[in-house]
Amino acid sequence: MSHLLEAFSIALRMIITGDPVVFSIALRTLLIASTSTLAAALLFIPLGCLIHFNRFRGKRFVVGFIQTMYSVPTVFVGMLVFLMVSRTGPLGSMGLLFSPWAIILGEIVLIAPIMIGLTISALQGMGKGLEDTATALGAGRGTMILKVLTEAKYTMLTSVLMGFGRAVSEVGVAIMVGGNIAGYTRTLTTAIALGVGKGETASSIALGLILLSLAMVVSILVNLLQHGGRK
Numbered sequence: 001m002s003h004l005l006e007a008f009s010i011a012l013r014m015i016i017t018g019d020p021v022v023f024s025i026a027l028r029t030l031l032i033a034s035t036s037t038l039a040a041a042l043l044f045i046p047l048g049c050l051i052h053f054n055r056f057r058g059k060r061f062v063v064g065f066i067q068t069m070y071s072v073p074t075v076f077v078g079m080l081v082f083l084m085v086s087r088t089g090p091l092g093s094m095g096l097l098f099s100p101w102a103i104i105l106g107e108i109v110l111i112a113p114i115m116i117g118l119t120i121s122a123l124q125g126m127g128k129g130l131e132d133t134a135t136a137l138g139a140g141r142g143t144m145i146l147k148v149l150t151e152a153k154y155t156m157l158t159s160v161l162m163g164f165g166r167a168v169s170e171v172g173v174a175i176m177v178g179g180n181i182a183g184y185t186r187t188l189t190t191a192i193a194l195g196v197g198k199g200e201t202a203s204s205i206a207l208g209l210i211l212l213s214l215a216m217v218v219s220i221l222v223n224l225l226q227h228g229g230r231k
Helices: 002-016 020-052 059-071 074-085 100-124 128-136 141-151 153-169 172-178 188-198 201-229
Strands: none
Touching: 002 201, 020 059, 020 100, 020 153, 020 188, 020 201, 059 100, 074 100, 074 172, 100 153, 100 172, 141 153, 153 201, 172 188, 188 201
């Protein structure tokens, strides 16, 4: 017990004094997760809108499949991306394997279903009545869509935060396609896994506390956005 308390004390000291190794890993994690989240938002939120506002055969199946993919294992995504960016893969010539860009690509794939599915859910939550009312008041299709998007902005932002939370806390993709290279591709989760294996308890706790803090911030922001959306 005394050893654990001492490790927590050292971990807190590392955070308070701004240990360069700990904070460089934290900053790298934030940059990778933020980049993948931004790219996924730009690509897949419009796709979610496209699916919601259009009728086509098999739409219910598509939406159900997307929602099923919320909990896709990160190691499965890591394996797929590894096969894509490995030397014999279709993207092998780009030299992405064991680089931050490979992790970003993997995280984009990982959080794509969340971005699409939660966007669709947010728009569905506005109800068909809002679309019908806007149309009845003479609004064109473009104006009606803009009105619905404006009303759903808080819940749509929630999808971005949920995607970021999934990206910043994943470990399978980062290890499989990033390689956990010190000073280059090592993230909070992979550093914690390595530190625990090496018996570096204090630094692992420090990294864990930072990761926990990020998760709490995301949770608080999600709650605030959901509260704002109900006003």
